Amino acid sequence: MIAKKPRQIPRQTPRQTLSQLRDLQRLSGAAIMRPLARDWRMQRKWIDDRDMRIVAGEFIKPNDRLTSFERIEIYNRQYWFRLIDSFYDDFPGLRAVLGRLKFNRLTKAYLIAHPSRSFSMRNLGSSLYEFIQKHPELVAPRFDLASDMAHFEWAQVVAFDGPAEPPVTVDDLLGKNPAKLRLAVQPFITILQLKYPLDDYVIRLKKNRSRGDASNAMEEKLKGSARPTRRVPIPRARETFVVVHRLDNSIYYKTIDARAYRLLTSLSKGITLGKAIASAFAEKPDPELVRQWFTTWTEMGWFCKPR
Amino acid sequence: MPANRFNAFTELGIGIGLRIPHYQHILTKKPTVDWFEIISENYMCDAGRPLEVLDQILEQYQVIQHGVSLYFGSTDRIDREQLKRLKNLVKRTKTPFLSDHLCWGSVDGTYTHDLLPVPYTLAAAKNTARRVREVQDFLEVPIIVENVSSYAEFHASEMTEWEFLTEVVELADCGILLDVNNIYVSSKNHNFDPYEYLNNVPHHRVGQIHIAGHTKYEKYILDTHDHPVLDPVWKMYAHTIRKCGPTSTLLEWDAHIPSFDEVHREALKARKFLDAVKSKKDDSALAAAAV
Numbered sequence: 001m002i003a004k005k006p007r008q009i010p011r012q013t014p015r016q017t018l019s020q021l022r023d024l025q026r027l028s029g030a031a032i033m034r035p036l037a038r039d040w041r042m043q044r045k046w047i048d049d050r051d052m053r054i055v056a057g058e059f060i061k062p063n064d065r066l067t068s069f070e071r072i073e074i075y076n077r078q079y080w081f082r083l084i085d086s087f088y089d090d091f092p093g094l095r096a097v098l099g100r101l102k103f104n105r106l107t108k109a110y111l112i113a114h115p116s117r118s119f120s121m122r123n124l125g126s127s128l129y130e131f132i133q134k135h136p137e138l139v140a141p142r143f144d145l146a147s148d149m150a151h152f153e154w155a156q157v158v159a160f161d162g163p164a165e166p167p168v169t170v171d172d173l174l175g176k177n178p179a180k181l182r183l184a185v186q187p188f189i190t191i192l193q194l195k196y197p198l199d200d201y202v203i204r205l206k207k208n209r210s211r212g213d214a215s216n217a218m219e220e221k222l223k224g225s226a227r228p229t230r231r232v233p234i235p236r237a238r239e240t241f242v243v244v245h246r247l248d249n250s251i252y253y254k255t256i257d258a259r260a261y262r263l264l265t266s267l268s269k270g271i272t273l274g275k276a277i278a279s280a281f282a283e284k285p286d287p288e289l290v291r292q293w294f295t296t297w298t299e300m301g302w303f304c305k306p307r
Numbered sequence: 308m309p310a311n312r313f314n315a316f317t318e319l320g321i322g323i324g325l326r327i328p329h330y331q332h333i334l335t336k337k338p339t340v341d342w343f344e345i346i347s348e349n350y351m352c353d354a355g356r357p358l359e360v361l362d363q364i365l366e367q368y369q370v371i372q373h374g375v376s377l378y379f380g381s382t383d384r385i386d387r388e389q390l391k392r393l394k395n396l397v398k399r400t401k402t403p404f405l406s407d408h409l410c411w412g413s414v415d416g417t418y419t420h421d422l423l424p425v426p427y428t429l430a431a432a433k434n435t436a437r438r439v440r441e442v443q444d445f446l447e448v449p450i451i452v453e454n455v456s457s458y459a460e461f462h463a464s465e466m467t468e469w470e471f472l473t474e475v476v477e478l479a480d481c482g483i484l485l486d487v488n489n490i491y492v493s494s495k496n497h498n499f500d501p502y503e504y505l506n507n508v509p510h511h512r513v514g515q516i517h518i519a520g521h522t523k524y525e526k527y528i529l530d531t532h533d534h535p536v537l538d539p540v541w542k543m544y545a546h547t548i549r550k551c552g553p554t555s556t557l558l559e560w561d562a563h564i565p566s567f568d569e570v571h572r573e574a575l576k577a578r579k580f581l582d583a584v585k586s587k588k589d590d591s592a593l594a595a596a597a598v
Contacts, residue, residue, distance in 0.1 A: 015430075016429070016431065021382055022382040029415075033417070059461060059462055063498060064498065065527065079419055115417045118418065119348065119389045122352070161353060249359045
């Protein structure tokens with residue numbers, strides 16, 4: 001989990017050096033971020049198979065009520081509860097489709113492979129979709145649904161506070177040569193091709209979601225004793241094209257058709273407007289339909305100038 | 308004493324933390340509040356609703372930034388991208404000073420997102436002070452560092468926590484955000500006298516005070532910020548402002564958050580302590596003048 005293997009710290013160092021401080025932080029960090037055991041307690045064995053009570057005793061003082069092991073365990077548990085709690089907030093749909101146990105297993109496996117590398121917890125789930133592609137066994141038998149959901153829910157994180165460029169307006173497009181015009185899609189927008197109609201499903205889930213789950217009720221949530229909610233039926237597979245976007249600082253899902261999806265993805269790849277329109281339609285493009293699309297999309301501020 | 312160079316000579320009064328469940332109440336009712344503290348990281352984003360709300364709050368209220376991820380005690384290099392984002396936010400909020408914690412939380416670029424206690428050593432104090440100075444130089448606003456609550460102590464420690472805090476702030480020439488509840492929590496977890504802590508920090512450097520609630524477990528106390536302030540903490544608070552003067556005070560309430568009015572009422576309990584100190588000070592001044 002941590003890049004460099006921590007060295008052992010000699011007990012009762014008389015004057016600590018900066019290098020020893022760094023080693024102590026590596027050792028503490030490794031203990032704190034080490035995966036919990038199945039009972040959500042700290043593992044009894046250290047990475048070298050030594051008794052963790054002995055290892056903890058080498059750098060943490062005990063007191064009259066807690067052993068060194070128990071004291072570092074408080075931080076070890078807090079670390080995992082905090083991060084998994086963050087995943088509960090960012091991926092409630094994925095939790096719903098996988099169930100609590102499988103979701104917890106996936107989250108732990110993911111966080112071991114992708115510990116946080118950012119000062120902000122906002123980016124914690126940025127690689128979850130790719131991780132699921134590499135580890136389908138963790139979400140079996142609902143690989144497609146889980147993949148779709150991870151993608152869809154990460155798109156919402158991006159839409160929530162992702163950067164925005166000055167939007168291109170309809171007037172900016174007037175008189176431009178489509179053969180040369182390139183448009184970029186706003187960086188906070190994600191254009192998705194899904195195997196399941198998750199937009200409706202997630203809206204129903206959100207309506208049904210229990211409110212008031214305070215963050216320090218995490219242990220209850222992990223063990224599944226949090227207030228039960230009415231189950232929302234899993235949707236049947238149906239190819240869906242959806243744009244997750246932001247308008248007036250609220251998140252929206254807009255369902256589009258396959259042609260619009262092809263057009264928008266082409267534009268987002270830097271293809272000229274003329275070629276993007278041509279590639280979107282199998283036969284002759286429908287100018288009125290394209291005009292309607294662009295009127296709507298530019299009104300919603302979806303386009304910006306390419307960088 | 309309360310308005311000093313460490314808090315940019317501000318006397319803010321009593322504030323509360325700006326939290327999402329209260330957004331609507333604050334924006335629609337516009338309650339009278341001396342100031343709001345924001346968690347900087349919640350607004351270090353590029354766009355979207357968090358910044359929209361913040362801008363609306365800034366139209367009406369004084370906002371002070373409080374961070375949770377600078378990790379002054381870490382041995383990693385300071386993330387310049389993080390500092391740039393923080394500086395942009397400082398410009399936006401016009402916070403007169405800024406606070407973060409006397410702790411570490413990342414190593415080799417991996418973040419725990421926790422406020423971990425630093426071993427109280429001279430090497431750690433020098434490292435921490437150097438980082439505080441570096442951040443302060445970059446942000447160009449005074450920084451005050453907050454003592455954290457802790458549940459573990461290191462064998463490597465060479466001094467007490469208050470000696471360590473003093474060492475850091477003297478070396479960095481920065482201020483202190485004295486969290487009275489954190490001192491109480493740590494004193495119970497580590498068996499020290501919290502008043503010895505309060506009596507031995509450099510009072511002239513205290514730029515702000517935090518108060519909060521905590522939760523008692525069988526063998527330790529957890530700093531949960533999910534309760535009203537408990538009596539022993541109020542007593543310590545009274546002692547603190549007798550030592551430091553009537554200092555800007557903030558109530559933290561981060562979990563099981565009740566209504567805005569309830570949180571604000573709890574915070575305003577600090578008023579009687581502040582007023583008592585102010586009136587005593589006036590009496591002393593009058594007495595001195597009479598002599």
